[in-house]
Amino acid sequence: MIRFIVPSIILVISVIYLILTFNLPEAKVGNPTAAMNYPLLIGFSLLGLSILYILSEIKDKKKVFDAYKIFADKELTIQVIIVLVLCLGYTFLFERIGFLISTVLFLGALLFLINGRRKWLTNIIVAVVFSTASWYTFAELLSVSLP
Structure with a gap:
């Protein structure tokens, strides 16, 4: 059931x-x-x-x-909870500080969670470049108003 x-x-x-x-x-x-x-x-x-x-x-x-057995792994469960909290934080910050800054922070936090601290430069570059490219595409090229 x-x-x-x-x-x-x-x-x-x-x-x-x-x-x-x-x-x-x-x-x-x-x-x-x-x-x-x-x-x-x-x-x-x-x-x-x-x-x-x-x-x-x-x-x-x-x-x-036995799909529920995946939650027996405590580390994975903690990561899922952290991702959910980050998503809630992103939705809270999105309107308040804008698309670009909130997306950089959100992606950066996710990348640090997934890749760890050893790849800090890659994490920061990907977060900044992806967020900036997304903002430029929507705001400048497509003329879509972003917060």
């Missing part, structure tokens, strides 16, 4: 997402439903994939389910 928890949660999230998408306001200019096209594509894709996930779990019901 535990193998159905994740696909069921994804199914519920996709249904809620679709309900919220259908409640989006219509555009005042151009096609009134144009703003819903991409969110609907994502919502229906998520719904379809969650149904496929449930069906694959039903098909594999006889197989031994």
